[in-house]
Amino acid sequence: MADDKDVLRDVWFGRIPTCFTLYQDEITEREAEPFYLLLPRVSYLTLVTDKVKKHFHKVMRQEDLEEMWFEYEGTPLKWHYPIGVLFDLHASNTALPWNITVHFKDFPERDLLHCPSNSVIEAHFMSSIKEADALKHKGQVVNEMQKKDHKQLWMGLQNDKFDQFWAMNRKLMEYPTEEGGFRYIPFRIYQTMSDRPFIQKLFRPVSSEGHAHTLGDLLKEVFPAAIPQDDEQKKYLIVIHGIEPLLETPVQWLSEHLSHPDNFLHISIIPAPSD
Amino acid sequence: MMSGERAEGAEGCFLDEETFRRCCDHFLQRSQALHDGWSWEQVKGTEEGYMKKTVLGTGRVNISTAQDGHPRAGEVMDAVGDQGQVDDLGDEDTPVPAEGSSVIRFEYHVLYSCSYQTPVLYFRASTLDGRPLSLEDVWDQVHPNYRQRLLQGPWDTITQQEHPLIGQPFFFLHPCRTADFMRPLLQVAHAENRKLNYIVSWLSVVGPVVGLDVPLTYCEPLGSPALPLWHLTDHCLTLPPAGAWQTLHSKGCLNPTAFDHHLISFSFTWM
Structure with missing residues (x-):
């Protein structure tokens, strides 16, 4: 079996080949060629698309440029979720590359947060880390860190520096051995079947009898419909970082290894393809 | 039971979800008696929900309209610059001309945060024709006394954030320091063996920052005379009673360091 350390690397360096195309109704001075990028799974759309913006700016008039936003098959893409x-959640059944449409007009105020600068992404990212640590350690670890330590986490993500990020992030992953895990597991469960964006609850990694809680236990408590009954065909896929982890996997292990840099375990529940 | 919970001493600055619901229930009963418009909104298909109130107010809005009729949200500073009004910005003493004001619809939501085990105030604002106010516009509505405080820390400020139950953009005041400023209030109540409603006390501190007032009468139990809870709600008054904060201070109930970076510390300037 591969070293667990390798899992952290594999998660960090996960990439999605993507094709950015300008929305057909945008006014251009000459034809806008599509733009191709390998997007880091653990980053944020608005953090890694400077080149996309520059590419399309070249063919557009200054007065037609408003805040850039992205859409996939009619769904505005929330930049504040990891890529x-x-x-x-939205595209795992499609062929690659992932086709994203780029807009510079008609910002969907009811759907998307504004992202005027990278400092907004940084604030969002640090806020998630703080919230995760509130769940894991009552916020004690993140509050004991210095400002430069926070900066190291952010710069690690921004500059795609795995070692820089993990040298600091490992502190956020520690816990007292005798407790067998964090206080609560920071997780969010996403699905597209309702308006509610995600589910987040308090869930301990270890049961009151001392057993390690598994992914199956978590879903049973929070989203029971996702678990197939004995004779039933699988209705949903439970996906983290593009893979379907076994339901027997302990949530503490998942939290330590498959969390995003924001320290949350993001779990997507998507309808199983009916073929 | 009147108002929910008796404060539980030093550890009692956190609020569990059940108590949150009980405090909300009581708050809503009181609101009904006062006819001041709070309601409970259940999220479809779940057991979760939030308290909601809509208020109409007036304020200055800088929404400029692009050629296609859509507001250039997020670029308000530029828009203002284009119109040559940039001198007005940041000058709190400049009187707002009546023609610069418009009616604004404020929507306030009180949610429970299980991560911080505290309530959280979300809000959004729009003009009557439904155009949302930008962050800059919202800043313009914040009273200057609070603005300075809010600007001092990156997380103690107003940010745009997804409403976790309905998935739409809202503004919110970050809850990570809520327990810090609630602790002294709860300790006083505990020391005096007195009940208080967490939601009433909390909302009377954070609400006024974003234009939401909580009438003093919320502190009175239904159908009985007022409890002496003025010091929990003096933010509703123009001036607190003389010596109020000194009294609390001398009892050792206020920890100035806990307050130093937070919005409540403006209270000391009144002493």
């Missing part, structure tokens, strides 16, 4: 979550 991998957006792909798993």
